[in-house]
Amino acid sequence: MSKELRIIGFLCNWCSYGGADTAGVGRFTQPTDLRIVRLPCSGRIDPLFVLKTLTGGADGVLVSGCHPRDCHYSEGNFYARRRLEMVKRFLPVIGIDPGRFEYTWVSASEGQRWQTVVRGFTEQIHALGPIQRFGKDAAATAAQLAASHA
Amino acid sequence: MPILDELKAAIAKRLPELDVVIGWGKGFDALHHTPVFITSEADLDKLELGPLSVQNLATYLTRYPKTKKIGVVVKGCDSRSVVQLLQEKLINRENVVVFGFPCEGVVDLEKVKRALEGQGMEIARVSEATFQGERCTLTTGGKAGSLPMADLWADKCNRCQYHDAVMSDEFVGQRLDRKAEDAYADVAAFEAKPLAERQAFWQEQMSRCIRCYACRNACPLCVCRDQCIAQTREPNWVSQRTGVEEKFMFQMIHASHLAGRCTECGECERACPVGIPILLLKRKNNKEVLELFDYRAGIDPEAKPPLLAFKVEEEKINERGW
Numbered sequence: 310m311s312k313e314l315r316i317i318g319f320l321c322n323w324c325s326y327g328g329a330d331t332a333g334v335g336r337f338t339q340p341t342d343l344r345i346v347r348l349p350c351s352g353r354i355d356p357l358f359v360l361k362t363l364t365g366g367a368d369g370v371l372v373s374g375c376h377p378r379d380c381h382y383s384e385g386n387f388y389a390r391r392r393l394e395m396v397k398r399f400l401p402v403i404g405i406d407p408g409r410f411e412y413t414w415v416s417a418s419e420g421q422r423w424q425t426v427v428r429g430f431t432e433q434i435h436a437l438g439p440i441q442r443f444g445k446d447a448a449a450t451a452a453q454l455a456a457s458h459a
Numbered sequence: 460m461p462i463l464d465e466l467k468a469a470i471a472k473r474l475p476e477l478d479v480v481i482g483w484g485k486g487f488d489a490l491h492h493t494p495v496f497i498t499s500e501a502d503l504d505k506l507e508l509g510p511l512s513v514q515n516l517a518t519y520l521t522r523y524p525k526t527k528k529i530g531v532v533v534k535g536c537d538s539r540s541v542v543q544l545l546q547e548k549l550i551n552r553e554n555v556v557v558f559g560f561p562c563e564g565v566v567d568l569e570k571v572k573r574a575l576e577g578q579g580m581e582i583a584r585v586s587e588a589t590f591q592g593e594r595c596t597l598t599t600g601g602k603a604g605s606l607p608m609a610d611l612w613a614d615k616c617n618r619c620q621y622h623d624a625v626m627s628d629e630f631v632g633q634r635l636d637r638k639a640e641d642a643y644a645d646v647a648a649f650e651a652k653p654l655a656e657r658q659a660f661w662q663e664q665m666s667r668c669i670r671c672y673a674c675r676n677a678c679p680l681c682v683c684r685d686q687c688i689a690q691t692r693e694p695n696w697v698s699q700r701t702g703v704e705e706k707f708m709f710q711m712i713h714a715s716h717l718a719g720r721c722t723e724c725g726e727c728e729r730a731c732p733v734g735i736p737i738l739l740l741k742r743k744n745n746k747e748v749l750e751l752f753d754y755r756a757g758i759d760p761e762a763k764p765p766l767l768a769f770k771v772e773e774e775k776i777n778e779r780g781w
Contacts, residue, residue, distance in 0.1 A: 356715050356718075357696065357711070357712060357715055360708070360711045360715070361696070361708065364704055364707065364708060364711075365704075377771070378771065384769065387769035387770075387771065388766075388769055390769065390773060390776060391751075391752075391765065391766055391768075391769055391773070391776070392766060394751065394773075394776045395718050395719075395744065395747060395748070395751075395766065396715075398747040398751075399714070399715075399718075399740075399743060399744060399747070401650055401654070401657070402646070402649065402650060402657065402739070402740060402743040403657065403658065403661060403707075403711070403740070404654050404655065404656075404657035404658025404659070404660070404661060405654070405658070406654060441655065441658060443658060443661075443662065443703065443704055443707060444662065444702050444703035444704040444707070
């Protein structure tokens with residue numbers, strides 16, 4: 310894969326963080342673009358985390374929690390699901406490709422699935438390329454990118 | 460009896476039991492109405508009503524302690540804000556008396572300004588304004604000019620579905636029972652543009668923002684006031700820097716916090732001193748809420764805002780789709 314991009318993953322402590330750990334213990338190789346932020350529950354995720362991260366320069370945001378019905382706090386991810394779907398649908402209007410943000414569910418035992426998710430999402434972000442930072446001059450960014458690739 | 464007199468009579472009837480009634484009165488010039496706060500019968504003469512009664516007075520309801528008994532005059536769109544405030548228990552039903560009337564619409568003063576400039580007249584010099592049926596007559600420097608009302612209605616009025624208040628304790632005048640279509644065509648048209656163009660659009664628009672927060676203060680549903688996260692230092696969501704990112708971040712906060720709650724009264728956009736079309740962001744969210752949850756904010760006082768609820772099986776969320 311080409312030059313590493315910056316992807317932020319917000320993971321719930323009870324399932325997905327464990328799932329990522331299981332993937333590590335199982336030695337499933339995965340791309341290294343993802344930086345993980347561990348949260349108590351996917352219900353803790355304020356939609357603004359996603360917006361701030363994307364406008365702050367991250368190329369992609371991945372949110373992963375427990376499967377619906379499996380939430381450690383019973384209903385955290387149910388609320389999260391509605392909010393996250395709203396953010397995803399909000400992105401196009403501010404000029405950000407909705408493909409830069411995905412949310413999914415991975416349980417602690419699904420190391421294999423975690424590998425698939427990370428690979429799939431990283432590929433998706435690489436296909437989209439580096440993000441055009443809001444508030445930064447488009448031409449300057451393009452020149453900068455060209456220089457960094459040269 | 461003209462509607463204004465009917466309204467005065469209705470307010471006079473309820474005034475003894477109320478601490479204050481909020482309505483519109485004459486503003487600083489012929490083209491502005493300003494909120495008036497009526498506490499006695501004598502104040503009733505200050506009341507005005509018409510296409511210049513633009514402000515959403517529901518904004519003031521949450522400025523008072525919940526125990527105060529307040530009357531408020533509302534247009535159709537404003538009444539939705541009241542309903543939404545009731546839904547969220549931000550006001551007490553027993554302590555609020557809503558005066559509704561059939562609203563024909565309000566004028567967009569930006570449009571008046573542009574139309575006048577087209578005729579070589581200045582909006583600041585308008586000394587008299589009368590609205591009659593299809594036309595509006597404006598006098599500047601002794602010279603009278605006439606404009607078709609169709610060009611002056613605010614955008615929200617052209618797509619209005621609630622001319623009559625959706626909820627009222629006292630309703631004066633004849634109900635209009637008129638309903639326009641609103642298929643969110645403006646949002647769809649904007650989203651038909653390429654992504655980069657959309658981003659460039661906001662970048663250009665937001666570069667004018669002066670961070671006065673007038674949009675927030677005019678919003679009837681922005682109730683955090685002194686706890687607004689845009690002004691906290693811990694967490695520092697929006698820094699003191701003046702970059703376009705910070706300004707836009709605030710608009711995203713505003714839009715996110717209103718998702719599923721915004722009643723599209725358009726006060727944010729009207730209050731904006733530099734004319735940034737921020738209602739578009741909120742309409743985008745509303746469009747999605749309507750599609751996902753079949754829900755419009757501020758219609759039913761008993762309903763629950765969709766983002767404060769969930770279903771175990773969501774019918775319209777394709778969560779495993781990618």
